[in-house]
Amino acid sequence: MHIGIDFGTSYSAAATYRNGELEIIRFGDAAQFRTAVFFPEVVPDPNDFTLTPALEAEVEAQVRDLRTQLRQFGGAERSDDALRRDAVRMVRRQWLEDRARNSPTATLESFQHALFGDDAVDAYLEYGDGNLIESPKSMLGFRMDPQVRKVIVHIATHILEHIRLTASRQLGEAVRSAVIGRPVQFRSSMGDRGSEQAVELLREAAAVAGFDEVSFLEEPAAAAMHYHKSLATRQRALIVDIGGGTTDVAFAELGGGQHPEITRSWGLPKGGTDLDVNLSVHAFMPLLGNNIANVPVHHFVEAASVHNLPKQREFRKQDYRMVDEPWQSRLRNLQKPGATTRLNQEAERTKILLSADATHHSDLGFLEDGLGVDTTQPELIDAISPFINRLKRTLDDVRGDLANSDAAASVFLTGGTSRSPAVQAAVRESFPEIELVKGDPSLGVVSGLAVAAAELDGMPP
Incomplete structure (x- = not known):
């Protein structure tokens, strides 16, 4: 049996079809889990x-x-x-x-006791030791030495094995085959070669994780297959998938009982994690001296980038003993284990809550007793404007490339970041004449991957 796997930057999910019905793999009580893994083993820096x-x-x-x-x-x-x-x-x-x-977690057999998702983050924050890896997908396309490559494959292996074993338990049979989603363009420091490397690493990790057969499908194509099932008549559609790490667009012919056909695709290596970083730097980092203290701006970006291990390492080794108070104490507290993760969680929470609320108060008492900040919707819009502008330029490129083609009948919007009202407004502004259809932000891609998996099993849903 094949399953579809959405190995996401922020969250991961899996699904399959049984007896013609979509079945989402459950991770505890949830239909997805945060793409984070905690290894209790201590590897001191x-x-x-x-x-x-x-x-x-x-x-x-x-x-x-x-x-x-x-x-x-x-x-x-x-x-x-x-x-x-x-x-x-x-x-x-x-x-x-x-x-x-002497670590409090050293008595555990680390790699046999890895934790995933929110449990991983909670354990890391509780122990203050061990190794928390968040958003490993965002590292797959970057140049790395052999030792780092080995570590990244090891992390991806644990996540894929966690998915495979969970699916096997739920389905009551050994799962050995999968269709894995991939962005049109991975985050990368090597251009197209970075995307090739990312797929190579995922393929290697999947093999070690116990998958005998894997194939890859671009995420907007997967979302298109999900949307395709709901269309009774044939139409042209734009699929816009805005996830945690990347934004992908596809132009497709869908519906009408025929097989979906993807004719064009575009990729932007930016997504929801960039919104979190921008908001953290804009709203929180002034309390730590950004643009006030004699500290380079890039230090604050490194502190906010919890998904980037090299940047986190650079921030933690900085010496702030000569920085004036109160910035010195706050920065040194931010360097403590778990502090940047707590700050990122609060940035993500603020981003989500300001989608509906006019203002949100963030308690930053872990950096200094009584420290906090109020963030407003206009401040959120200002903070995430770099991403919104990049998104609009990408969608303008799509319009230009399709200028001589027949117009799309609808825009299908999916991906976790598509929940943002600012993102929805940007898509509407780019295609005001086309109907905007909102898909399931969390499960649109994995549902399409399940369709592709069922077809490989010879049982189209």
């Missing part, structure tokens, strides 16, 4: 090592021991600086070993 007074004393003791050994065994003379460098390396190595051994 050497960049976190700093010489405290206690560690400095250990370094001095090591220097004395090394000097004594040289005298006893007649070694070559070495300078004090050389001895100190060796001593610091020895103390750092011992610090790394002790930190891993």
Whole structure:
């Protein structure tokens, strides 16, 4: 049996058809889960090592021991600086070993006890240790060294295996085949090669996760297959899928009892996570000194980008001891384990609530007692305007490319970010003469992937 898998930047889902009926795979009580995984194993970052007074004393003791050994065994003379460098390396190595051994989560068999979704985030925030990986899909298209590649494949493997085993339990049979959704254009630092690499990594991860057969379908094409089932007559339609990491558009001929035909597609490597970052920088980071303190602006972007591990690492190793108060204390508190994740969660919550509410108060007491900020709808619109403008330019390109084609009868809008009133307004403004049809923001893509999976099984729904 094939299943459809929407391996999303923000959320992931799976579905199949049984006896002609769509069946969504349940993850606990939910139809999808946050694309995050928590490994209790502690892999301390050497960049976190700093010489405290206690560690400095250990370094001095090591220097004395090394000097004594040289005298006893007649070694070559070495300078004090050389001895100190060796001593610091020895103390750092011992610090790394002790930190891993003494972690409150070190007694768990980490990779056998990985947690997924909101449970992963909750565990990370509770323990304040271990490894939380959010939005691994956003890293698949970037240049990486062999060790990082191995880690990324390992993470993707755990997520896909979690999906496969959950589906197998629900369906009562071993699931070994899947149709996996993919964006038209992955986020990438390598252009088209980045998208090729992303598919290669997902294929490799799927094989290790126990899938014997996988194929890939562009996400707007999957959404088109879902919309296709609801159309009694043949029509041309634009499919606009705006997810957490990417925005994809397809032009298709659908409905009327014939097979759907995708004739064009366009991709923008931006999505809902960009809205979260922009809102965090715009609404929250001024409280930490953005455009006020003597701190480069890119530090605040790095802090807000929880889906980007290299940027998070860069932020956490910055030294803010020379920054004026209150920014110094707030920034150093933001560098503590879990703090950037908490801030991102609040940015996401604010974005969602301001879709309906005029204002929202955010409690940032984890950075400083009593710290908070009120954000208004106009401030949200201002913060996310860079993404809205990019979206409009992409849709303008679509209009231009289709200028000599027959007009579409409808625009089908899906993807989690399509819930945003500002996003809906931008699509309406770009195609005012075409009917806007709102699909299921969460399950539109995975439902179409299930249709494609059923066809591969020879049982078209």
